[in-house]
Amino acid sequence: MGSYVIRQVCLAAGVLLTAVIILFCLIYLVPGDPATIALGPRASAEQKELFRQQMGLDQPVPVQALRFLGNLARGDLGTDLLTRQPVAALVLGALPKTIVLALVGLGWAILLGIPLGCVSALRPNGWMDRLIGLFSTGVIALPSFLLAIYSLILFAVVLGWLPAMGAGEPGDLGDQIAHLVLPAFAVGLGWVGYIARLVRASLLETLQENHIRTYRAFGISDMRIALRFALPIAMIPVVAVIGVGLGNLLSGAVLVEVVFSRPGLGSLAHTAVTSRNSPVLVGTVLVTTLLYVGANLATDLIAALLDPRIRKEG
Amino acid sequence: MALTSEIGTSGAPATPAGTPPAWSGARRFLANPVGLIALVVVVGLAICALFAPWIAPYDPVKIAPRLRFQPPSWEHWLGTDQLGRDVLSRVIYGTGVALKVALSGTLAALALGAGLGIVAGLGRRAVDGALLLLCDAMRSLPLILFALAIIAIYGPSLTTLIGIIAFSMAPGYFRVVRNQVLVLRSMDFVTASQSMGASLPRIALTHLLPNLLGPIIVLIAMDIPAVIGIESGLSFLGQGIQPPDPSWGTMLSDGYSFIRQAPHLAIAAGLPVIVSTVAFTFLGEALRDVLDPKSGRGR
Numbered sequence: 001m002g003s004y005v006i007r008q009v010c011l012a013a014g015v016l017l018t019a020v021i022i023l024f025c026l027i028y029l030v031p032g033d034p035a036t037i038a039l040g041p042r043a044s045a046e047q048k049e050l051f052r053q054q055m056g057l058d059q060p061v062p063v064q065a066l067r068f069l070g071n072l073a074r075g076d077l078g079t080d081l082l083t084r085q086p087v088a089a090l091v092l093g094a095l096p097k098t099i100v101l102a103l104v105g106l107g108w109a110i111l112l113g114i115p116l117g118c119v120s121a122l123r124p125n126g127w128m129d130r131l132i133g134l135f136s137t138g139v140i141a142l143p144s145f146l147l148a149i150y151s152l153i154l155f156a157v158v159l160g161w162l163p164a165m166g167a168g169e170p171g172d173l174g175d176q177i178a179h180l181v182l183p184a185f186a187v188g189l190g191w192v193g194y195i196a197r198l199v200r201a202s203l204l205e206t207l208q209e210n211h212i213r214t215y216r217a218f219g220i221s222d223m224r225i226a227l228r229f230a231l232p233i234a235m236i237p238v239v240a241v242i243g244v245g246l247g248n249l250l251s252g253a254v255l256v257e258v259v260f261s262r263p264g265l266g267s268l269a270h271t272a273v274t275s276r277n278s279p280v281l282v283g284t285v286l287v288t289t290l291l292y293v294g295a296n297l298a299t300d301l302i303a304a305l306l307d308p309r310i311r312k313e314g
Numbered sequence: 315m316a317l318t319s320e321i322g323t324s325g326a327p328a329t330p331a332g333t334p335p336a337w338s339g340a341r342r343f344l345a346n347p348v349g350l351i352a353l354v355v356v357v358g359l360a361i362c363a364l365f366a367p368w369i370a371p372y373d374p375v376k377i378a379p380r381l382r383f384q385p386p387s388w389e390h391w392l393g394t395d396q397l398g399r400d401v402l403s404r405v406i407y408g409t410g411v412a413l414k415v416a417l418s419g420t421l422a423a424l425a426l427g428a429g430l431g432i433v434a435g436l437g438r439r440a441v442d443g444a445l446l447l448l449c450d451a452m453r454s455l456p457l458i459l460f461a462l463a464i465i466a467i468y469g470p471s472l473t474t475l476i477g478i479i480a481f482s483m484a485p486g487y488f489r490v491v492r493n494q495v496l497v498l499r500s501m502d503f504v505t506a507s508q509s510m511g512a513s514l515p516r517i518a519l520t521h522l523l524p525n526l527l528g529p530i531i532v533l534i535a536m537d538i539p540a541v542i543g544i545e546s547g548l549s550f551l552g553q554g555i556q557p558p559d560p561s562w563g564t565m566l567s568d569g570y571s572f573i574r575q576a577p578h579l580a581i582a583a584g585l586p587v588i589v590s591t592v593a594f595t596f597l598g599e600a601l602r603d604v605l606d607p608k609s610g611r612g613r
Contacts, residue, residue: 011450018451027467134348141595143543145550146584149570153577244453251458255547259570265459273462273553281463288456296454 004304004311012297019289024068027282028061054081077283082275087283090268095287097167097264102253104180105187106242113192114235117199122226124204132200136193145255148186152259155182165261179262186256187249198241202234209233236307243299247292339604349600355593359586363410372400374407374560383576392582395565396572401582404560409586411561415472416541419479420534426480427487428530432518434488435495442492449485457482458547465553475554479544483537490529498522528605535598539591546587562587 043051052058059067071078077087116136120129156164168176206212207230215225250265257266265284272280304310343349362369372390378398386393392401434445461478468474498504498521507517542562548554549563550570557564562583569580 014447015450015454018447019454022448022451022455023463026464137595137599138592141539141543141591142588143547143591145547146543146566146587149566149573149580150584153573153580157574157577247454247456250456251547254456254458255550258551269459269462270551273466273551276466278463278466281459281466284459285455285463288459289454292454292456 001304001311005301008297008300008304012293016290016293019293020069020072020286023282023285024065027278028064028068051081054079072286077286078279080280081277087279088287090280091265091283091287094263094265094268094284095291097262098250098253098257098266101180101183101187101257101262101264102249104184105253106191106249107188108184109188109191109195113195114199114231116192116196117203118226118231120196120200121203121207122223124200129200132196136196139189139193140197142190143255144186144190144252145259147189148183148256148259151182151186167262167264179260183253183256183260183262186259187252190252191245191249194245195238195242198238199231199234202237203230206230206234233307236303236310239299239306240303243296246295250288250292343600343604346600346603348596349603352593352596352600355589356597359409359413359590359593362406363413366407366410370400370403370406372403374399374403375558376400383572383579385576385578386582393576393578395568395579396576401565401579404565405562405582405586407560408562408565408583409590411555411559412542412545412586412590415475415479415545415555416538419476419541419545420483420537422476422480423483423537424487424530424534427484427489428491430484431488431491432495434492435499445488445492449488452481453485455482457544461544461548462551462553465548470548470553470556472555475545475548479541482544483541486533486537487530490533491526494526494529495522498525532598532602532605535594535601539594539598542587542591542594 075088077091079086080090116132120132123129152164155162162182163175163179164182166179168179170176203226207226212225212230215229216222220229253264254266254269256262257264258270261267265288269281269284271277272284376399378394381390381394381398382396384390384394384398390400390402392405395401395404430445430449434442437445460482464478465474498517501521504517504521507521512520545554545561546563546566549561550567552564552567554563555561565583566580566587569576569578569583573580
């Protein structure tokens with residue numbers, strides 16, 4: 001286990017460093033003059049010069065690269081071009097709100113997706129399986145921001161059952177939960193289908209294994225075998241695959257936040273992009289990339305902890 | 315957000331011999347009603363995209379201030395928008411924009427991913443390892459935020475959009491191509507044809523391409539709905555297709571601004587996004603069952 005952990009941690013660090021280098025190359029090696037591109041052709045020469053100084057673009061590229069990495073290592077993500085606030089504080093202030101939305105969305109999807117996957121796998125190719133399969137495939141590709149707009153129209157505008165905008169009064173938990181229902185629905189629906197399919201496939205594969213045949217020979221009921229013995233094993237690959245999909249979860253949550261005008265990374269990024277405030281946007285990318293790589297490392301390690309076979313293969 | 319690109323991209327092992335004849339595959343495809351319906355819808359979308367000027371009842375950018383916010387009627391099936399433009403005509407013209415972005419984006423991703431995949435599969439271990447790391451890093455950048463950061467620097471345009479899509483979708487194709495090249499490299503029949511003097515391009519053409527065609531077609535069909543989602547999402551934020559070009563995403567954004575006044579605008583602009591993403595996903599599923607059964611749903 002020890003060598004597996006070290007290997008995975010090194011790999012994650014390598015991925016993170018490579019991602020940062022890619023970002024650096026895309027930001028700093030812009031063909032043409034970055035100041036003109038960022039500020040538009042109408043910007044004055046002084047504005048451009050100020051921008052270059054602010055972004056450190058007047059230095060040679062290797063110096064810029066080292067400074068970029070050095071700042072990152074110290075947790076300095078640069079400053080907001082408009083308000084002069086440190087980007088790290090802005091992003092870390094918005095991040096928890098987005099994580100809450102993403103986790104609540106993922107949570108209800110897991111609670112519904114696992115039973116659906118089990119029902120499918122217990123009677124493969126039965127009518128329930130076909131129905132769940134159609135539903136799962138249908139919702140998987142639906143953009144969550146579109147679900148957000150539709151549920152906003154139906155439940156907030158037409159029926160008026162739920163609040164449409166914002167995240168609710170701070171301190172009023174009931175109000176905050178009411179404001180979370182529609183966004184979490186929009187973020188999670190695609191995941192219900194995704195998880196149902198993953199659980200079905202993984203459970204069917206596990207049910208083919210030898211030790212399951214042994215349980216069957218002992219006369220244990222199919223239902224009990226599937227839920228008690230096969231499902232825990234089948235969940236291991238599902239955990240790892242959910243880790244890979246977390247980037248999509250975040251992208252969905254970001255757009256849904258904009259639809260419901262909820263404070264969070266989405267609103268931060270949306271305001272930043274309309275004012276071409278690139279340091280803020282790069283900051284959101286850096287922090288979420290770190291989060292994504294960390295979450296994937298965690299799911300990989302959890303999977304390895306639960307299933308010794310993964311450690312040996314690794 | 316669309317999740318399809320994550321499923322089944324694990325690179326199915328090769329089926330070097332015994333691929334079923336094309337007609338039996340076609341027959342299996344025709345026997346699947348869901349796939350067939352999806353195919354009809356996709357063909358319909360393609361016809362809308364190609365023949366929009368002949369199909370659309372009105373000019374999609376013609377402004378008629380007196381006809382603002384008309385609800386759906388016999389003259390305007392999906393109503394009119396805040397400038398009095400016919401929504402149905404804009405939806406039909408938007409099909410062309412959406413499919414153009416989806417096709418060029420996935421094909422660019424295919425070119426980039428396949429190129430890197432062949433280099434990784436044929437190259438030394440160090441090259442392979444470096445490219446694997448590169449693709450893992452590319453996948454770890456969160457798509458929408460990354461796209462917004464790039465757009466803030468390079469400005470919103472069709473080229474930026476396609477570049478972002480190519481960049482974020484390429485790792486999927488990279489994996490499929492690389493794994494297939496590695497599998498083939500160790501196959502006896504490839505070694506045999508090499509020893510008989512077959513050139514690399516010839517091996518690529520006779521062995522690599524037929525084995526890759528199926529998985530890649532499936533991957534393209536699965537990526538298209540994801541790309542439609544990304545494009546409409548970015549256009550919804552005002553950072554994708556720029557007005558006055560009719561794009562479903564910008565129409566959604568317009569409809570969203572008037573969501574209380576005229577909810578039919580947002581509903582109408584969302585319908586083609588739903589129809590196209592669902593149709594392409596089911597088409598991809600049906601194609602996978604026929605072309606690439608091993609990576610399909612567990613059986």
